[in-house]
Amino acid sequence: xxxxxxxxxxxxxxxxxxxxxxxxxxxxxxxxYSAGHIRGFLHxxxxxxAVAVGAMQALTPDxxxxxxxxxxxxxxxxGIPATALMAEMFGKQEGCSRGRGGSMHVFDAATRFYGGNAxxxxxxxxxxxLALADRMSNRPRVTACFFGDGAVAEGEFHExxxxxxxxxxxxxxxxxxxxxxxxxxxxxxxxxxxxxxxARSYRIPADVVDGMDVLAVEDAARRAVAAxxxxxxxxxxELQTYRFRAHSMFDAELYRDKAEVEQWKQRDxxxxxxxxxxxxxxxxxxxxxxxxxxxxxxVQEAVAFAEAGTWEPVDELTxxxxxxxxEEVRHA
Amino acid sequence: MPDVAASPIVRMTYRxxxxxxxxxALLRDPRVFLMGEDVGxxxxxxxxxxxxxxxxxxERIRDTPLSESAFVGAGIGAALGGMRPxxxxxxxxxxLLALDQxxxxxxxxxxxxxxxFSVPLVIRMVTGAGRQLAAQHAHSLExxxxxxxxxxxxxxxxxxxxxxxxxxxLEDPDPVLIFEHQGLYNMEGDLAANAGPVDIDxxxxxxxxxxxxxxxxxxxxxxxxxxxxxxxxxGISAEVIDxxxxxxxxxxxxxxxxxxxxxxxVADEGWRSGSLxxxxxxxxxxxxxxxxxxxxxxxxxxxVPIPYPKHLExxxxxxxxxxxxxxxxxxxxxxR
Numbered sequence: 001x002x003x004x005x006x007x008x009x010x011x012x013x014x015x016x017x018x019x020x021x022x023x024x025x026x027x028x029x030x031x032x033y034s035a036g037h038i039r040g041f042l043h044x045x046x047x048x049x050a051v052a053v054g055a056m057q058a059l060t061p062d063x064x065x066x067x068x069x070x071x072x073x074x075x076x077x078x079g080i081p082a083t084a085l086m087a088e089m090f091g092k093q094e095g096c097s098r099g100r101g102g103s104m105h106v107f108d109a110a111t112r113f114y115g116g117n118a119x120x121x122x123x124x125x126x127x128x129x130l131a132l133a134d135r136m137s138n139r140p141r142v143t144a145c146f147f148g149d150g151a152v153a154e155g156e157f158h159e160x161x162x163x164x165x166x167x168x169x170x171x172x173x174x175x176x177x178x179x180x181x182x183x184x185x186x187x188x189x190x191x192x193x194x195x196x197x198x199a200r201s202y203r204i205p206a207d208v209v210d211g212m213d214v215l216a217v218e219d220a221a222r223r224a225v226a227a228x229x230x231x232x233x234x235x236x237x238e239l240q241t242y243r244f245r246a247h248s249m250f251d252a253e254l255y256r257d258k259a260e261v262e263q264w265k266q267r268d269x270x271x272x273x274x275x276x277x278x279x280x281x282x283x284x285x286x287x288x289x290x291x292x293x294x295x296x297x298x299v300q301e302a303v304a305f306a307e308a309g310t311w312e313p314v315d316e317l318t319x320x321x322x323x324x325x326x327e328e329v330r331h332a
Numbered sequence: 333m334p335d336v337a338a339s340p341i342v343r344m345t346y347r348x349x350x351x352x353x354x355x356x357a358l359l360r361d362p363r364v365f366l367m368g369e370d371v372g373x374x375x376x377x378x379x380x381x382x383x384x385x386x387x388x389x390x391e392r393i394r395d396t397p398l399s400e401s402a403f404v405g406a407g408i409g410a411a412l413g414g415m416r417p418x419x420x421x422x423x424x425x426x427x428l429l430a431l432d433q434x435x436x437x438x439x440x441x442x443x444x445x446x447x448x449f450s451v452p453l454v455i456r457m458v459t460g461a462g463r464q465l466a467a468q469h470a471h472s473l474e475x476x477x478x479x480x481x482x483x484x485x486x487x488x489x490x491x492x493x494x495x496x497x498x499x500x501x502l503e504d505p506d507p508v509l510i511f512e513h514q515g516l517y518n519m520e521g522d523l524a525a526n527a528g529p530v531d532i533d534x535x536x537x538x539x540x541x542x543x544x545x546x547x548x549x550x551x552x553x554x555x556x557x558x559x560x561x562x563x564x565x566x567g568i569s570a571e572v573i574d575x576x577x578x579x580x581x582x583x584x585x586x587x588x589x590x591x592x593x594x595x596x597x598v599a600d601e602g603w604r605s606g607s608l609x610x611x612x613x614x615x616x617x618x619x620x621x622x623x624x625x626x627x628x629x630x631x632x633x634x635x636v637p638i639p640y641p642k643h644l645e646x647x648x649x650x651x652x653x654x655x656x657x658x659x660x661x662x663x664x665x666x667x668r
Contacts, residue, residue: 097445097448099446100444100445100446101444105444105445107441107445108448109448109449114441114449115441115444116444119432122433124405125401125405125408125433126408126412126437128405128409129412129417130409130413131409131413132406132410133409133411133413136365136410136415137413137414137415159399160405162397162399163402163403166397320442321443322482322506323442325505
């Protein structure tokens with residue numbers, strides 16, 4: 001991967017701010033979980049911020065996103081307000097999914113965000129279908145489908161790649177390879193760990209990208225999105241990354257060495273990129289603090305919004321199972 | 333509704349009527365397309381879509397690879413993206429390969445999204461025994477699907493329904509699963525050339541009677557009607573209700589009938605244990621207990637995977653004779 005020669009100072013600061021928003025949001029979620037405000041399963045994106053932030057730069061508002069249960073970062077980077085996202089974590093009806101989904105099921109029609117899928121591999125066929133609808137309607141849209149290395153072992157991964165390639169559908173497959181499917185390391189799950197080779201076996205052009213380098217991710221995503229939008233069929237990127245925190249809040253991390261985690265933390269995408277901005281784009285310590293303070297304020301406001309949010313009345317329990325018959329079906 | 337009376341009557345099979353429904357939907361709405369295994373060049377495993385590829389082309393009559401999860405999921409995505417897909421799954425047994433997409437996505441997305449996204453998807457699949465297709469092509473699992481909130485389940489048993497339910501299902505904003513019994517495809521009947529959409533909410537009384545209510549659907553409807561004719565010999569007047577829609581159940585029609593007849597036979601090709609027939613029976617206990625003059629009788633498939641030999645397959649599933657015996661039993665038990 002060739003590194004872009006120059007960091008645009010303004011855009012660089014934007015990328016840093018986006019990654020910091022996610023980091024601070026996730027750190028606060030962990031605290032709120034311990035305090036009992038967030039329940040269920042909570043999967044944090046800390047360490048992987050460069051992937052969502054870099055990839056989202058390449059997408060337009062018309063494009064669609066399909067993500068996994070570790071999707072807070074994607075939601076924030078896509079533009080779902082932190083307030084609505086945090087309220088969703090709390091289960092409040094002001095949440096982006098009206099509190100019905102929680103941490104793992106973030107949906108947002110305004111930004112064409114189609115979950116929040118907590119069945120590993122389950123989002124891929126849906127992404128293929130969204131792309132099929134665009135193809136059949138002659139809309140130059142792209143569907144970006146995020147999933148992890150765990151999904152590569154699922155049948156739905158293979159079925160979906162084959163179908164997308166066979167019908168040359170406008171899907172960008174984004175495999176976030178953080179080396180672990182929950183607690184099972186990739187070598188213990190895949191007989192062949194070369195993931196892009198699998199994509200290429202379906203005749204899908206595929207690249208490996210340093211997922212800790214936000215500019216590398218953005219650059220690769222922009223090229224891939226351009227090709228998909230041109231009508232070249234699906235593209236595939238493997239973003240090599242690492243989650244710094246446990247799989248979920250219930251995980252004692254018995255399956256990996258603390259030394260390995262520490263080693264990856266040396267490649268913290270935020271620290272590395274901040275250093276680069278300092279070096280190449282004149283970022284000062286004061287500026288960094290200001291960006292960080294802004295992120296913290298946004299999270300604080302989100303928490304206040306969620307705390308002030310309301311519980312859906314129990315007598316509405318069975319709503320939104322079926323669409324009221326008279327209602328127009330809303331499509332993005 | 334079209335003026336059926338003014339239209340010529342056409343002799344056709346259930347298969348023809350199903351095809352006519354699909355064809356009409358394709359003509360009516362450019363968002364409609366059909367996809368599934370061998371629906372195009374092959375003409376459909378049960379020849380339902382024969383000829384449609386030539387008329388509508390490969391974009392709208394899409395042959396898929398053998399990837400049930402991917403193409404059912406793609407149907408969900410396409411529905412979210414504004415299309416109106418008809419996904420054909422060759423048999424209900426194969427639909428188990430797409431169970432994740434049907435149960436975890438199609439049925440849940442409206443709810444999980446807090447009402448932001450509906451999934452206007454129609455899945456057609458073949459169900460039932462009777463053609464010696466053995467234990468992986470002949471089961472009746474529609475009752476399983478009827479367990480799932482978020483889905484609507486319909487089982488057309490007549491030409492009029494198999495033709496008319498499809499359009500109504502396509503207009504439904506939520507996922508609808510249509511179960512076509514394989515034993516019905518060659519059934520012939522008369523249908524108005526311009527037969528149109530029918531409701532997918534209500535059960536239908538297919539035969540009036542006073543002494544006992546037979547509750548059934550799909551492939552067991554005509555067996556139940558035959559059984560009712562046979563029971564006439566014993567002077568028993570049996571009412572036959574075709575449920576038509578398995579979720580939500582139209583218990584109003586069933587209970588209204590039971591309030592008159594006071595005796596019930598449920599004929600269901602699903603297995604007895606944990607079944608749709610159990611659900612109907614329980615609801616009758618809840619809603620019409622004091623109207624019953626005899627215990628409810630059930631005629632279900634024996635608790636065995638469907639066997640290949642004809643005599644064993646016939647013995648496994650409800651038949652006119654076994655339904656008739658059940659009718660006689662409840663009438664005798666309920667005699668006062």
